[in-house]
Amino acid sequence: MLKEIICAGFGGQGIITTGILISYCAFETGSQFTWYPSYGSEMRGGTANCTIKISDEEIASPLAKDIDILVGMSGPAIDKFIDSLRPGGYLFVNSSLVTGRTYREDINVVEVDTEELAKEADNPKGANMVMIGALVKHTGIMTLEGCGEAINKYFTEHGKAKFNEANQRALKIGYEKC
Amino acid sequence: MATKTFKIPEALEGLGSHGCCQGCGHGIAARIIYEVIEEMGLTKNCIAFHDLACGSNMLYAQKYHGFSGAHGRAIPTATGFKRTRPDMLVFSYAGDGATYSIGMQHTVHTAMRDENITAIVINNTNFGMTGGQMSPTSLIGQKTTSSPAGRTKELNGNPVDVVKLYTDMDIAYLARGAVDSVPNINKTKNYIRKAFAKQMAGEGFSFVEILAPCPTNWGMTPAQSLERMQNEVFKKYELGEFIERSAK
């Protein structure tokens, strides 16, 4: 089953990393995936986004016309991609930044107060982990355990194993509280 | 009375059918380069990267390793080779056209990188092989086949002097010699020796420009061409050693 995901927000919000982590979780849990970044000036300060496709089968183009999941870390990012969501799709809203909006009624909206929950997890930089936790819970595209192990492995391989515990706390809180 | 027998370096076999014009400076330059190499015991551990045109004539005189690549690219080709085989003596051999026109970017950037190779440049103030067109070092007033009324700043721009160009370059060695007379030839040979020695000691980029006559394209006899060098060319392009960095 093909799942098409866009992560979008401001440059500097860890959008690209969030996308890579979701990809890595898919990879480590045995799925095929593609990850594709947004381009050029968009990557420097303006909006940033990346497209992730996850499937049991070979994936064609890594770009998506329509998507199943939108991780929206900022208002402009949500405006840009919300129309691409298929009916029944999931919008994850970073409600630390984006509040008081009404959305399409044919989609599932999950508000995630990433900053507050990250603080609660004693990992103030863990907003993207909180978001991944929420995404795993609502979409079921992978298991929390598989995802947690993959994220630990990723950080360990990149010489950042010291963040593993804090990451797991943020991931779990996102999973449990959203 | 002691007699001295003239001997061609072992690495040179003679220019054969691709020889230089009468009075050309390339032959002397080739001889002193390979004399130095022989004296340093590097005859079989060196490679010359020639430019095209008159610069590549030396390839036919060579018994051991030589390569002639694209016009203007002898320096980068030598660079790539040296990085692969850092223990060999690697030098480029090109004219003023190649070095200061089509290959000027390499002349600047190789010095910026302080690449551990030696560049030898034969400056005869024109494009020789193609029939004596204006080159970046042609003097103001010099008549060539592409500046028939004489080079002017307005029409053709000013000539370039590598010594001034390299003022701010942190390189191992920079010298300018000439092959117009025995004293200058001996001095030039010494510059080449220093340049090669610095390379073999891993000290960085060494650059030796050699002023040479081109009687054919200057429209002169060999003797007149030497006079022109002394009376005109040396006035624009000063001889001597200009950069000599002490070993790191």
Added chain:
Amino acid sequence: MADRAIMKGNEALAEAALRAGCRFFSGYPITPQTEVLEYLSWRMNEVGGDMIQTEDELTGLHMLLGASLGGARVLSTSAGPGFALFHEGLSYLCECEAPSVLVDVQRLGGGCGGISASQGDYEEVVHGGGNGDSQYIVLTPASVQEEVDLVQEAYELAEKYRNPVVIMTDAIIGQMMEGVTLPDMKEHDINKFDWAYKPLGANDTHGIQKAGWPSTGYDVYGPYRLKKFKDMHDNEQRWENVQVKDADVVCVAYGISSRVCKEAVKKARAKGVKLGLIRLITAWPFPEKAFAEINPNVKGLLVVEMSLKGQMVPDVKLATKCNLPVYTYLSCDVVPDSDMVVETAEAIIAGTAEEV
């Protein structure tokens, strides 16, 4: 032990080149290949090789020439406008028989163009190659894994024929990330070739004098080169055929477009439309042999390409000796759409599509 990782196409290509024993890179930054340069700027040092960020693209190739003549495995990469500057050096690499691997990560448009994906360099890369009769193998990966696999193969081919090999990829394959299995690190012995310049022994009476023209004279050179071209042409065609034996329409595509076509084959078959695909793995030699396997009663061939000219069409027509109708689905700045591929195939079957 082979490593599994997730990597961008460009980075995977760079790592795979190192693992094939490449220890010399010279190149210039240009989107969308810059990741190769950036990756090698730290990684090359770790493996004890040399990486030079050059003053321009053509310098890079002349440095490669020098390093290759010294026996090293070498790499340079560029994109669109930068690859245009490769052609001087490419001609020399061919002429001087210097094994080397070059990469064009194709980007959009002529002139400066844009930085998004394109397949508009096909004619330039496949039929170009600088002045003179230069010819080289062109490999066209369609996934990050294939970037890895084909780089390894490229070095083997380059040394087998003593010739450059070009990997022609695109902005999407280069910048997308997928899972890959990386091969083990191999060391390359720069002294293993008798043609390479190396220090001479005390008893050697001659060295090598090589140049950008044949030292043998053109009478010897001609037949020698002809045989080399023919051997490459006859022996090195590579392709992947997908359900072509019973197909009413067969797509012909490479790189990103071929991925879309593969999806289109599935979609078409699901609704009863017999679509197939010839995916090029070599663009030169063009895989003529692939066409022998297709349904003799096929109604048409469909070239799917991210270019405006349908640059592959002449090669397809030649491969089939103009015996089959050829159609196109071309796109500019947009990745071809698999539904559109299916629609076009249906139009071909219905007889409403226009031949080229």
